[in-house]
Amino acid sequence: MPVKIRLQRHGKKGKPFYWIVAADVRAKRDGKFLEKLGIYNPNTNPATIELDVDSSVKWLQNGAQPTDTAKAILSYRGVLLKHHLLGGVRKGALTEEQAEEKFNAWVEEKTGKIASKVEGLDQEKEAAKAEALKAEKEVNEKRAQAAAEAALPEAPEGDEAAAEEAPSVEAEASKEEE
Structure with a gap:
């Protein structure tokens, strides 16, 4: 067969x-x-x-x-x-001992190669994760900065009455949200 x-x-x-x-x-x-x-x-x-x-x-x-x-x-x-x-x-x-010795030496070398490849893949994965975290932090900072700029009303300089009125508008808006 x-x-x-x-x-x-x-x-x-x-x-x-x-x-x-x-x-x-x-x-x-x-x-x-x-x-x-x-x-x-x-x-x-x-x-x-x-x-x-x-x-x-x-x-x-x-x-x-x-x-x-x-x-x-x-x-x-x-x-x-x-x-x-x-x-x-x-x-x-x-002899059988020589053959077994050669085979075991080859297996250890192969295991070392595989372990180094796995280690390299782990390092690449960690680097990619760190890069993604860094990019995410930058995006969050930009969003926070844009939100802060949007929250501040644009008042012409020297107009103190408009500057005093703006915080009360913000306070009213926050009361309405609650």
């Missing part, structure tokens, strides 16, 4: 969420599968990928063929590297 490692779509319209599964090639896209290997959520930044590496390697060793997208995900998580290293162990080029 030919087996493919592929994505099985879940989620709602416009918000896809995928299961990474090993399935018979004759089965429907979202139909029956042999084993669930992990999940892939492209809605987050960076995309969330949870994958059972050992099961994925087992299926690759048994001859399962990944689809293009699944192959990219497996490569991103190091499944193809581990499969390659285990092939070297079978041929006698490496």
Whole structure:
């Protein structure tokens, strides 16, 4: 029975969420599968990928063929590297300890890259939030200044009677509002 490692779509319209599964090639896209290997959520930044590496390697060793997208995900998580290293162990080029050491070193390097990307995204988000707050404060200051200017009546200089009358008009207006 030919087996493919592929994505099985879940989620709602416009918000896809995928299961990474090993399935018979004759089965429907979202139909029956042999084993669930992990999940892939492209809605987050960076995309969330949870994958059972050992099961994925087992299926690759048994001859399962990944689809293009699944192959990219497996490569991103190091499944193809581990499969390659285990092939070297079978041929006698490496020992299991050396292969495991190389794989763990690669995983730590990859984790560091992902962490730095997340940190960079957090910094960008904080900078954007600070910029928006600054712009909002400027707009509020302009509004307050415009309201203060509108509240002061324009009286010609030297006309003290008009200046004395203006506060009483404001007092009457505030009494009416209450």
